[in-house]
Every structure is written in structure tokens, then in C-alpha cells.
Amino acid sequence: MSLLVIASLAVLAPLLVRALDRVIKVPLVVFEILLGMLLGPAVLGWVQSVEFTDTLADFGLAMLFFVAGTEIDFSLIRGRPAARAGIGWVISLTAGIGAGLILGPGLEAAVIIGVALCSTALGTLLPILRDAGESRTPLGIAVTALGAVGEFGPLVAISLFFSGKQLGPATAVLLGFIVLTGLAVFLASRSRHKFLHAQVTRTLHTSSQFAVRSIMFILTVLVVLSMTLGLDMLLGAFAAGILWKVVIARAPEQDRSVIEAKVDAIAFGFLVPIFFIDTGIDFDLGALTADPMTLALVPVFLILLLVVRGLPSMLAAPRHSTFAGKRAVALFGATGLPIIVAVTGIGQDTHLISNGIASALVGAGMLSVLLFPMLALRQRTPGAPVSAPRSQKHWGERR
Template identity: 50%
Template sequence: MSADFQVEPLALILIPAAAVAAPLLADRLLRWVAVPTVVFEIVLGVLIGPDVLGWTHADDLVGALSDFGLAMLMFLAGYEIDFAKLRGGPLKRAGAAWLVALVVALGVGAMVNRDPLNGAFAGLALTTTALGTILPILRDSGELPTPFGSLVMATGAVGEFGPIIAVAVLLSGNTPLRTAVILGAFAVITTTAVAYARRPRPSWMTRLIRRTLRTSGQFAIRTVILVLAVMVAAAIWLDLDMLLGAFTAGIVSHLLLADVPEAEEEVIEAKLEGIGFGFLVPVFFVVSGMNFDLAALLDQPGTLLLVPVFLVLLLAVRGLPAALLAPAGLGRHDRAALGLYGATALPLVVVITTIEVDAGHLPSSTAAALVGAGLLSVLLFPLLAQRLRGTVRRPAAVEGDRPRVNAESW
């Protein structure tokens, strides 16, 4: 191992241990309250991190694995999106809600910062939705295939994709012309990939997928990983955030495997989820907790008070428009739950605040308060949404006992 590549041996044990402990703790508490597993992953990360017990820190290897975990999280979020279900009402309403949130967030940011322009850019953090974070929560509660799940997915998709594009436009430091050229180039790459993915699969490919599905060949999984690598590399090469590439790779991979027989497709999805939710994604959430700058919050009481302020702003700026612009046929509790899911934010809050801090446009203490609000949103909002919906790990097979509104009519 190169001397320049730092490895903390204890981190290699404690992070997987935290990942194992998280679902155990969630399961033990289930009889009293349904707490998402990601909540325990983040809290355990804070606990073992430098600011509490100080048992370990994020070294080079752990940092790289965390980046892979974030990319895989965004990939799985993109993979789960079925545009055939989201087209029309859900996607239009989600887009309108996000645009309202964007205008309000930029205005709020400009008003609360000494430099209106930098404040407006920081306000982008209030427009994000952690689709990758709420995805496993929806899956575990059996909500993903329901009409309500489609609404949340549409809200989350726009809440991930919109801010990523806004970051590329507003925070990249490029001129408007260069930004337009870069986005145009990535759009061409994406369109080409989607067009190829939509083509019927040749028979030899289907045979090879089926033949290697349970062997060391794993052709389908290797192909998906290649798509992920190519799209992430393209985004980085074009000076865009890797999250855009990972998210797009998930969409392309879903289309690429559309013609695979259902039995094989289920096995492929299970393998991808195993790589993601079984390995890489928990690393990202545990490391996010480890990297949380708790000291910056506790050193200044005024900064600590900003956390609930930003939490309320997340709910007002992002969640309220999503709830108000929800379909008319949606019940009061479901509408509130949609707003809570929409206001759940973390990964892009970290990305945006990191860019702003590195550029010297945002104090690290304010960034910590924003990230702290994002952490609390992940801790609280999905839990409240599940309580409102009454979905405590209810299997999808028994969801027929609850009346549903037809998503296609929205």
C-alpha cells in the first residue's frame, strides 16, 4: 500500500460494525416506533467519529468507499424511476413544486446573507430532496409500487435532478456559454445512451445474461457497473457533479435491462441492491455521520440555533410547495406525508455546502448548521411521514386494505 494512501485499520472494522448494528437497532425498536435504518447509520457514524468517541476517522480508503456509496445511492435512485408511471401529472406537479421552491429558496438565501449572490447560491440546499435516502424507506414500508410511492418518486427525482443542474449552472464557476455547452454535451451523451438502451437486445446478450447470472461471469452486473462508470466519468470529465452521471446511469441501466425476462431481472436487481444497500450505501451514511462537524455547532450557541431554523425552512421552502401542489384527490395526511418526504434532504446539502465553503462563500459553521438540519430531516421527516401514512413496514402484498387514488388520473 502506498505511503501516500492513508488507511485507518479501525475504520475498516467499526464502519461495517455500525452498518450491521443499524438494522438490528431498527428491528428492536420496531415494536415502539419505526425508525429508518439510515437514521441509525448516521447516528452511529457521529458516535464513533472524531467529535464524540473519537474511535476513528475517515481516511483515504474510507473516503473513496463513501464516494462510491453516494454514487451507488444515486444510481439506485435513478434505476428505480419508471418514467412510464411518472409521466404526466406526477412529474409536472413535482416540477412546478420544485420551481416554486427554487424561487423562494434563492430569495431567502439572498436576504439572510451579507452577499446576496452567495446567499442565493447557498439557498439551493433548501431545494433538494434526498431521493436516495427515502428510497430504501419506501421500499421497506412497501410504498414504492403504490400510486403514493410514484408521487414521492417524482418529487424526489425532480428534487435530485433539478438541484444538480442548478449546481452545474450556478456553482461551477463557468461562464453561461461554457455551462450551456457542457450541459449540451452531457445531454448528447445521455440521449445517445438512452437511445441505445431502448434498442431491442440481441439474442446472444439475453442468452449470456441468463447463462452467467449465477456464475463468476456476471455479465449483466458487469455491464451495469460499466454504464455507471462511463456516465460518472463523463460527468466528471465535463466538470459536472458525479451525482448527475450516477443518477443518469441508473435511468439508462433500467432501460437497458427492460427486455430481460422478469425472473432474471429480479435476480439482477437483487444483486445490485446487495452491492448498494448491503455494502456501499451504508458506508456513505456512516461516514456522513463521522464527518459531521459537531464541534462547529456546539462551539457557537448561535450557530446551533440555526439548525432548527434551517429545518423549518426545509419544510416551508421544499415541503410546503410539494404538499400544496399535490393532486386534489390526495388526502390530508397523505399530502402532509408527501411534503415531509419532499423536505427530506442530506446528500446534496453536503455537496452544495462543501462547494460554497471551499470557494470561501459560506462559513463552515453555517454549513454545519445546514448539514445538521439535513441530518435532522432524515431523522424526523420520513418517520413522521410513515406515522401519518400508517406504514410501519407493511408488506406490499397486503396494501390492498388501504384505499388508493389512481396515479394516472393525476
């Protein structure tokens, strides 16, 4: 019964988005979480989270980070964008943990809050940038760098601090995983993969579906490896996306487009909606509204996302950016939700943060997805440059 209701909500959510599109642009993920909350135990109680849907939701979260890994174009963000995004993220993590020490009950809770506040929802922002024609503009490149660091950095922090190991051994294990993944990516980049590409082409429209099976194999191997090493599974999923992008890079462009459509169908047509709807079902609205002080944490965390994550993100703004362009970068950088959901789930499972704090963080993340990208795109009029004309010789013209 629960799966039937979730499937119905997954169909209803995009219809509601389209119906309200002329009035207000609401990201699909927000509707999916809100519908889960409405029909879940928090409000109507028509659907409960069960083990089967929780398992599908875990697959959905893994696919979300796999797709995020495939979306990163390292040739675009390397150099200044990635370096400045990395510096900004370290500042965000430090400031976030500092804020967590004030708001949380202890150091471990402060780390959870800090990691949540320093994240950026790359998987949510990239479709928005594509739809706005900004994915390869200076603004889009800066936001992609912020998102790459803002998803990989928190995953590393989660694996270090919550692996169950001492910091020294945890660091060694993490470095080992990164070295193995880096070696796999390097070797994959040196090979032309002619056999694999030929097999992909032959089975692209048959029941064999070699490309999709290969994706699931790579994803499963790296997720299982990361979990076996005591790291967070999302780190493996993210690495799998990066590895697959390298493996398939030299395949015919038409084949790559078809494969991307298939992955999008599996991820955003099936698994990812289950994750976000299940998140809404599990959302503890009672813990959030029972105490006015806890409810007040939602706007506090929303402001902290802007201050802790948004302001340092301005370091990654393109050279000679206008102030409006820097504001847009800050707003995009402060948009976070999937990592917030993941890290607060860890905090609740380990009893390091209360349900109220977790719900307040997720609520702030939902508001950030709803408000910040919309406000960011309004910082400039269509066709207006994000930076002064002299920057064009550094970054190229807007496409």
C-alpha cells in the same frame, strides 16, 4: 484501523434499528451518521477519516444515485405528476435561494443553501414507500415524481453553478451531456439487447458476473464523462442508473430480480453505509455547538425544508387529494439528506459556506429523514384513501 471500525459500525447500525423498531422507527441512515459522529473526532475520537475511506465513500455516494436512477419508473410519473413536481421544484429553488440570501454571507452561499433546501431524498424514500405498500399508489407516484425532480434538479443546479465555468458555457456543456445521455437512452430503448441479455443469463451465477461488470462500466463511463466536462459526478451516476434500467428492461423478470438483489448488496451492503458513516465521522459538531446562533440554524433549516420544499411539493399531490394526503406529500417532499451532504461538501471545499452552516444543514437533513417520513405515513390510517373516492377513476384503486 478506520476501515475496521467503519465495517463494525455498518454491522451494528441495522442491529440497533431492529432493537428499537418496536419503540421508534429510526431510518438506518440516521443511525449510520450518528454512529460515525459518536466514534469520530466530534465525540470519542476513535476513528479518523482517511483517504481510502473517503474514496470508498465517494463510490458509495455514486452508487446511491445510480440506484435512485434505476428506481424511477417514467411510465408512472410522466404527464401531470412530473410536470407539477417540476413546477414545484422551480418554486422551491427560487424560495431556497431567497432564504439563502438572508442566512448566507453572499450570493454563492445562497445558491448552495437554496439547492440544499430544494432537494428530496428519493433513494431514502423509495424503500420506505415499498415497505409501506405505497410505491404504486397515487401517493407513491406523486412522491416518486417529487423525488425524481428533487434529485435531478439539484444535480443540474450544482453542475451549472459550481462547474468553474461561466453560466453560458456551463449551460452548453450541461445540455451537451443531457443530449448525449438522452441519445444513449433512446438508442438503448430501441434495441432488444438479445446478446447482452443472453450473456447476463449465462453468467448470472458464475464468476463472470457480466451484469454487474456492465453496470460498473456504464457507471464509470458516465461518471468520468461528467467529471471530464466539469459537471458533478452525481449527475453521471444518476444518468447511468436511468440508462441501465432501459438496457435491462426487456431481460427476463427473474434475471432482473437477481441483478437488482446484487446491486442492492453492493450498494446498501457495502458502499452506501461507508458513505453515511464517513459523513458522520466528518461531521463538524464543534462548529455547530460552538455558537448558539449556529445551533439555532438546525430547527430554522428544518422549518425551511417544510416551507421551501414541502409546501410547493403539494402541487404534485394526486387530484382530489384529502388534506391529510396533501400533508403527507409535503412531508415526503421535504425529506432530504444525500444532496444536502453533497452540496454542503462542495460549499465547504470551495470555502463558500462555513462549517457551522454546513453542519446545521446536514443536521436538519438528518432530522427530516428521521421525522418527516414517519409523520407522513401517519397522515392516513391503513387502508384509508389518500384522496376522495371520485379520484379513483383518475388514478385507480389503492393496491
